[in-house]
Amino acid sequence: MRAAPAFALAGALLLLGGCADLGYYWQSASGHLGILRVAKPVPEWLADPAVSAPLKAKLELAQRIRRFAVTELALPDNASYTSYADLHRPAAVWNVVAAPPYSLTLKSWCFPVAGCVGYRGYYDEAAAKAEAEALRAKGLEAAVYPVPAYSTLGWMNWAGGDPLLSTFIGYPEGELARIVFHELAHQVLYVPGDIVFNESYATAVERIGGAMWLQREASEAARGEYARFDGQRQQFRALALETRRALNQVYESAQAKAGDWPAVDAMKKAAMDAFREHYAMLRAQWQGPRQGAYDLWVARANNAAFGAQGAYDDLVPGFEALFARENRDWPRFYKAVRRIAALPTMEERRNALQTATGMLQTHSGHGGNNDNDNSSRSNGGHGA
Numbered sequence: 370m371r372a373a374p375a376f377a378l379a380g381a382l383l384l385l386g387g388c389a390d391l392g393y394y395w396q397s398a399s400g401h402l403g404i405l406r407v408a409k410p411v412p413e414w415l416a417d418p419a420v421s422a423p424l425k426a427k428l429e430l431a432q433r434i435r436r437f438a439v440t441e442l443a444l445p446d447n448a449s450y451t452s453y454a455d456l457h458r459p460a461a462v463w464n465v466v467a468a469p470p471y472s473l474t475l476k477s478w479c480f481p482v483a484g485c486v487g488y489r490g491y492y493d494e495a496a497a498k499a500e501a502e503a504l505r506a507k508g509l510e511a512a513v514y515p516v517p518a519y520s521t522l523g524w525m526n527w528a529g530g531d532p533l534l535s536t537f538i539g540y541p542e543g544e545l546a547r548i549v550f551h552e553l554a555h556q557v558l559y560v561p562g563d564i565v566f567n568e569s570y571a572t573a574v575e576r577i578g579g580a581m582w583l584q585r586e587a588s589e590a591a592r593g594e595y596a597r598f599d600g601q602r603q604q605f606r607a608l609a610l611e612t613r614r615a616l617n618q619v620y621e622s623a624q625a626k627a628g629d630w631p632a633v634d635a636m637k638k639a640a641m642d643a644f645r646e647h648y649a650m651l652r653a654q655w656q657g658p659r660q661g662a663y664d665l666w667v668a669r670a671n672n673a674a675f676g677a678q679g680a681y682d683d684l685v686p687g688f689e690a691l692f693a694r695e696n697r698d699w700p701r702f703y704k705a706v707r708r709i710a711a712l713p714t715m716e717e718r719r720n721a722l723q724t725a726t727g728m729l730q731t732h733s734g735h736g737g738n739n740d741n742d743n744s745s746r747s748n749g750g751h752g753a
Contacts, residue, residue, distance in 0.1 A: 375719045376669070379734065381412075384456070393489075395497065396491065396492055396493065397490070397492070399492075400431050400462070400492030400493075401492075401521070401525075402490075402729065403492070404454050404456065404461070404532065404534070405422075405454075405525070405529060405532070407452035407454045407455065407456070408452040408453060408529060409452055409453065409454075410451060410452050411431070411432060411451055411452060411453055411533070414428055414453050415428060415429070421733050423692065424538070425540065427545070428453055428533065428538070430542065430545065431450060431453075431533050431545060431549065432451070433586070434545060434546045434549050434550075435450045435451065435549060435584065437546075437582055437585075437586060438549060438550055438553050441578075441581060441585075441699075442550060442553075442574070442578045442581070442699055442752050443554060443700050444550065444553040444554065444556070444557065444574075444578075445523065445557065445701035445704065446558045447523065447526045447556070448526050448529050448530030448531030449523070449526060449528055449531040449532075449552075449553065449556065450531060450533050450541040450549055450552075450553070451530065451539065452529055452532040453532055453533040453535075454532045454533070454534055454535065455535040456534055456535050456536060457519070457535070458536070459515060459536065460494070460516055460517060460536055460617070461492075461516055461517055461518055461519060461534055461536050461644070462490040462491060462492055462515075462516045462519060463490070463491050463492075463493075463494045463498075463513055463514065463515055463516065464488040464489065464490050464491075464497070464513070464514055464516050464677075465488060465489045465490075465497050465500045465501050465511060465513055465609055466487060466488045466511065466512050466514075466674070466677040467501070467504040467509040467510065467511040467512075467673050468509060468510050468622070468671075468672035468673040468676045469508075469509060469510070469624060469636075469672065470508070470509075470510060470672065470674060471619075471630075471633060471672075472620055473613060473617065473620070473672050473675055473676040473679065474676065475487030475488070475615060475673065475676045475677060476487040476504070476509060476541055479562075482501065483561060483562075484560075484561030484562030484563075485562045486562070486564050486690035487564060487676065487677065487680070488677065489708075490516065490519070494515075497513045497570040498513055501513045509673070510671040510672045510673045510700065511671075511673055512669060512671060512673040512677070514666070514674070514677075515534040515536075515599035517534065517537040517540075517548065518531075518534060518536065518537050518548055518551075518552055518623065518647065519531075519552070519554040520553075520555035520556060522555055522559050523556040531552060540592040541591070541594050541595060541598070542545070542587055542588075542594070542595070543582070543583050543591060543594070543595030543599070544593075544595070544598075545578055546578070546579050546582040546583070547575040547579040548575070548579070550574055550575045550579060550582075551572065551575035552571075553570045554570065554571040554574035554624030555567065555571055558570065558703065558706055558707055558710055559578055560710045560718070563715050563718065565679070565680045565683055565684060565715075566679050566684060566710065566715070566718055566719075568680045568681045569680070569681065569682065569683055569684030569685045569687070569688055569696070570684070570688050570706055572681050572682070572685050572688075573685050573688035573689050573692065574688075576600060576685070576689070577689065577692055579595075583595055595656050597656070598657065598659050598662070601651075601659070601660075601662070602713070603662055604651050605648070605651065606682055608644065608647055608648060608651065609644075609675065609678055609679075610679075610682065612640060612641075612643075612644040612675065613675050613678075613679055615640040615643070615644075616637065616640050616641075616672070616675060619633060619636040619637050620633070620637075620639055622636065624636070641670070644667075644670065644708075645670075648663070648667050652664075684719070684722060686724065687722040687725075687726050688706070688722070690726035691705055691706065691722065691725055691726050694725065696727060705725065708721075709721045709722055709725065
């Protein structure tokens with residue numbers, strides 16, 4: 370789920386407290402409605418002689434992926450991803466995240482329906498950058514990242530659902546399948562205020578479902594293309610997890626507890642330097658057109674970026690183990706996840722997932738989305 374504030378639209382405007390909030394919710398509502406206005410049913414695009422053959426092929430592929438999601442993954446069968454919108458911009462929204470200088474715990478914002486989340490989404494990149502600068506002026510580390518897709522959790526199915534977007538329709542086959550599965554997974558289940566639970570669950574669905582799609586439906590060429598990039602992605606995620614743990618150790622060190630901030634700064638710089646050095650070594654080994662896919666993220670990496678990235682990874686192994694425990698049966702898996710999601714606190718949900726799977730859940734320091742606390746979607750956009 371890439372942009373929390375789009376969910377409530379007009380209803381959200383009734384729940385505002387001040388003028389600043391009014392402006393923010395207005396841009397959220399009008400931004401999403403703007404996307405819906407330019408969306409057209411996929412059959413209309415396919416019947417248009419002016420539409421290019423490559424785009425038509427991608428739209429047809431997306432419809433096959435959509436049917437697979439319903440028939441094989443037991444994901445919702447509704448209006449979502451049966452229409453397409455050309456946004457004429459590189460992202461659907463731009464998310465802003467922020468964290469203190471000595472913590473990976475994200476600042477949180479609270480929204481109707483979505484609860485408290487560790488990001489704030491803007492349909493205008495300049496507005497997102499302005500928000501990030503304002504947060505930096507308050508002493509926080511901030512990051513802005515483009516988001517190719519987000520889910521309205523099924524709340525907008527009456528208006529045509531979430532459309533396919535030009536911001537991700539050109540993705541390679543395996544990545545296109547994953548992003549559709551991820552966003553539809555949010556329509557099955559969403560826990561207000563617990564982004565780590567929500568995103569880790571949806572990421573597990575996209576990974577397992579994506580592997581099924583590639584095995585059963587994709588060509589050998591598509592499987593090879595996916596395998597090359599996914600190998601790079603797994604290496605990057607492992608490095609990012611290692612770095613989050615290293616930064617956590619710095620921020621929880623004796624020097625930090627004693628307030629020796631010059632020493633903490635030196636240790637933090639060493640951890641970040643090591644991260645970039647190791648990334649450079651990895652990148653030198655990679656090949657293919659997406660060799661530099663993480664370059665910009667790495668160049669701008671800070672506490673906020675690492676905190677947001679962790680939301681997508683930390684509980685994924687637990688959900689994958691839960692799927693295996695439920696005999697790889699999708700309805701059973703969703704039922705088991707719902708039982709855990711119904712628990713009242715984040716700690717209880719994590720403990721239940723650990724008990725159900727026997728796996729110790731990772732805590733890499735982004736802070737989670739505590740039910741009453743500041744915390745953190747995103748790994749810098751789908752696929753990072």
